[in-house]
Amino acid sequence: MGHRILALIIKEFLALFRDKKSRMAVIVPPIFQLLVFGYAATFDLEHAALAILNEDTGGFSRDLAGRFERSSGFEVVGYLRSEAEIAPLIDRGGALLALHIGPQCSSDAARGESCNIQVLIDGRNSNTAMLALNYVRSIVSDFNEERAELNGVKLPARLNMRAWFNPNLESRWFIVPGIIALLAMIVTLVVTALSVAREREAGTFDQLLVTPLRPWEILIGKAMPGLLVGVGEASLIIAVAVFWFKIPLVGQLSVLYPALIIYVLSIIGVGLMISSFSATLQQALLGAFLFIVPAVILSGFSTPIANMPAFMQALTYLDPMRYFLTIVRRVFLEGAGIEYFWHDLWPMSIIAAVTLAMATWLFRHRMY
């Protein structure tokens, strides 16, 4: 029995890795995607194009403008001479935001009154707009505090803000561990979703079913390559995340791996289910696609689950990626131990058990 399964596993690996093309297809694109997406997928604002219209000539406004010029978040793309220049510039995307300092600014400040400045932000990408606004606000409030202190005035209370786990709030620390979950899912799903469908199309699945192999033996044989490829690929990405992107790995790998294995098993279950359901490769591919898109969006990979409406939040509980995504981020950045994500682990295990059992049943009972 063990002997039969071993033969099946060897065969599955040979089928997957014997030819160079399919070896490359499994290994190369994920690495490439990791590098591109790791750099591309960022919510940090860097070198946002800023235009400055300073109608004032005093030192006060020069000091203020200097704060913006020196900030790493902004890059000054131009100094304007009149208000009429602002709108066309922003309209054509020449600048993300414009800072307008009125002619009376320095004299107002000298009189002890507030100097009113205006910031105009391109809201086409509302997220970028909000980020830019927050940057502007923090520059202005730092400036205010310093000026107030210079004048011997103190604010009645001050904010003392800290961020745990990611003190500089780098969004790459958030995205890159997410890519581990994302790519592990895509690779595992592609490997498994195509495995049964490909055999059905080639007729080899019938040949397999008339041997004395039992369905659960076939399941193990089919699951092993997915497990190895999924876990292997994830390990590679973890290494790149730690050594290339320098994402801090605070937690223990010994905590992460059991979760990773359960996650990959649940994806294998889904993949084999899709695969046993489809009669052709095309159907399997479409099925995998129809699973991946909502699974990624509902997992909280790019946007937080908490922001979704209630019915969609309910749907996310069916998504294995949701659980693993939380775990991998928390293990990486918070160093969370298993006691902190136990409630993420057991639903994922149930999904794995159910999908694997369904897939096994479908091997023989698909109606066609």
Added chain:
Amino acid sequence: MARPAVSPLHSSPHAAFAPTAPSAAPTGAAPDSAAALVLDQVRKTFTIEKKQITALDGVSCAIRPGMVTGLIGPDGAGKTTLMRLCAGLLTPDQGSLRALNIDVVREPLKVQASIGYMPQRFGLYEDLTVLENLDLYADLQGVEAEARAERYAQLLAMAGLEGFRGRLAGRLSGGMKQKLGLVCTLVRPPRLLLLDEPTVGVDPVSRRELWQIVYHLVEAEGMSVLLSTAYLDEAERCAEVVLIHQGKILGHDHPRAFSQQVEGRTWQVRAPDMPKRALQRALSHNPAVLDALILGKAIRVVSRDRTPLQPIGLPSEIAVEVAPVAPRFEDYFVATLKDDHAAANGDNHITLRQTSDRLAGQDVITVDNLVRRFGDFYAVDHVGFRVRHGEIFGLLGANGAGKTTTFRMLCGLLPISSGACTVAGMNLRTAAAAARAKIGYMAQKFSLYGNLSVMQNLKFFSSAYGLRGARRSGQIDWALSTFNLEPFAATESQSLPLGFKQRLALAVALMHEPEVLFLDEPTSGVDPLARREFWVQINSLADQGVTVLVTTHFMEEAEYCDRLVIMADGRVLAEGTPEAMKEGFSGGVGREATMEDAFIGLLEANRNEANLKSAPQAAKASA
């Protein structure tokens, strides 16, 4: 007739015979301007995975207008390449081609505008209806709107498709699809028609109808037709035949001229008291015999020379009747090409290491009132039959008759809607997995792992069947040597030649020494010589007590079965021995009825009854 010694391989038949009509000689003579198609020293090579393969090697011939010319040769002879070259879809490496006096290489578009070409797998759009397919090709060929109604009516009537104008092409039977494909090529009548294996996988009734269409076109419209085929009996329906082998033309003549060459070497041997398989085996061991083929109760023999055949090697107490018979094209084909298959002349008998008589004398396969529904469509409609131990049992029928569905239910691959079937006393769908170790299965198309080597396939399947240790390695060695697979052990199985793929599939099905062997159209697409070899192997298995269930649409293969059923529309039309089946049907003038005649007769009777809306069960004939 006194004849010179038989011309050896590769010599032109013209060397020995003067054809009755002036032949378009396949020599490098000046192209005959009257010819419909002229090929001159055409050479074509392909590069597949860095290996250069010569598909056509200096081919010259002229196809005469106003008649059907058959292009005949085994698989891989270069038939399809030749057709594609003529249609301007490929460019030759060397040589020239002229179709209807137009240079194909220089003006492919002009040629394509005036010829009709039907590829092997004609591209019908299966999700379009019959009429929509016709409309598409009428548009593409620029048929005027006014002329269409009349042309459609004429073509559809000819093909017997009038009643199916609105049906999706995908829902037509295999034969109807081929006829529709032909009709689509004919929407605008071409002067030259190229048909690439139009009758492959088509049941005998549709085949007969396809030929009628072709004859009609030649007679009524004066069309020139070049038709390639792997069915040797079709050679005799052509006015001229071009025999092609390994990219070279072996001969170009009237079909009769070919068969005449083996005149005096063909015999029919009968021994009523001897089982036909034993008789065949005895005869094939006779050194004077080149080929021995079961045909009904008799054995058809091609001898190595014209000396009268002596029934040596047979038990003396048995009455043996040897009679000369008229030669067929197939005899010439075998006589010419079998020498090439040196290995095929050796002993093809398979000897299993262990055989079991556990089931001797029992019904090994039982099928009772078996039904399989898909929605409200009955793919298998109350089918019943019994297969006895050590029997070769055939399941015959056209495409879509329900053969494969029955087969899959027996193997436990498809759930049963109602009824019952057992194999070796068990239902394979519900029995324990170990029960499946008793059966061997060979699927319709090659279905082993293509990207694994021969050795890896053998290793995997032997383990999957639970063989291990010394027995496993012993059986792998046995498989490699019995099926001559040693030289290919490390070859990727998908790049094996077709005949070897089929051997590998049989080896996999036999390694665990099954009691029952299921073969689903095992020989489709395999050339006639490899088919013969295969059947010798199957016969030897049956002699050792293996029960064999086989489906086929080659009617002559039905002759090899001990008993068979003929199926149509999911029902059994007839059951019995091949001889009993043929009784009551007459052949053509002056010849014995063949299996094909019986099949067509049964099917036509069934169709008539269906038309009369008689009770569905009434068509059940029994032998």
Added chain:
Amino acid sequence: MKPGRLLRVKGMIRKEWLQVIRDPSSIAIAFFLPMLLLLIFGYGVSLDAKNVRIALVVEQADSQSLSFAGGFYQTSYFAPLALNSIQEAETALRQSKVDGIVWLRHNFGRDYLRKDSPPIGVIVNGVDANTARLIEGYVQGIWFGWLEQQAERAGKKLQSPVQLEQRIWYNPEVRSTDFLVPGVLAVIMTLIGALLTALVIAREWERGTMEALLVTRISVVEILLGKLIPYFILGMGGLALSLAMAHSLFHVPLRGSLWLLLATSALFLWVALGMGFFISTIFKSQFVAALVAMVSTFLPAFILSGFIFDIQSMPPIIQGLTHLIAARYYVSILQTLFLVGDVWSVVLPNAAALVGMGLFFHGMVYRKTRKNLE
């Protein structure tokens, strides 16, 4: 156009169209998938944090502390959870029960009255950096509001040296739907264009229908036209459906002109179809073509087009890479047309880039499709 040619193209179009409407999977890709994506993105995806769970630790319930804390109850941004000690709050943060902590120490009220400028402790969970920043911004807003309120109560005006007046143009309420939905349109059009057509030429090769087509009088241009037009119509249908949904369900404003939107969309669709045909022509197997289409068109359209992630913030190499993605130009045009108006200085350069890419793909397809089997 010669009459024969017109007839042949018409025949191809009719055939292709019949195949589309009879194949459930094309309908699924053209209509079901866009609806699913729009619904998920329109309803499900939002970068605007609301009801953020935040722990409020007020150690001394004096009037200053309470009035500050009160601000958190009056906004929909926060769903505060009152806790008694900072230890409790930190545990809650570690367990992911809250995303941030606001901590008023017991001496807050006293120090405030002494004008000692007492600190307000704010801790956010930085794992989700983007949300963390938004939370910080919200907290700052509340804090500032509270300062103003306190000043007013004391009969003074809050005097800070610089008063910031902010205006967010085109999307003053900063609704992320308004920028995500136009972006989804680009993804959908890529999907219809590339994924659907990546299969169609490969399918003809695989089913053997190409061989039968090639021997008729039809020319390469005619085959390509016959395939382009039906899928173009289908794509425009998908676009119309998506536009209707964007307008009626998600109330995304359209400030530019509809005709320009349709014209540029048609242009992009033409490019996407070209990409699909290109993939299809090079990879003659449906399976490989579909995989390549997914990896090379759909995923980049998602991540590298500027649809979610801002291109300006990417490293220069990656920014350079985005110029190879057609969806990038279309996303730019769409966001401008929807939220700004007909800004020719945005539309024209992007449209020119699209024309260039389209010519490249269609030119390559024309060159690679031959009327023979070599």
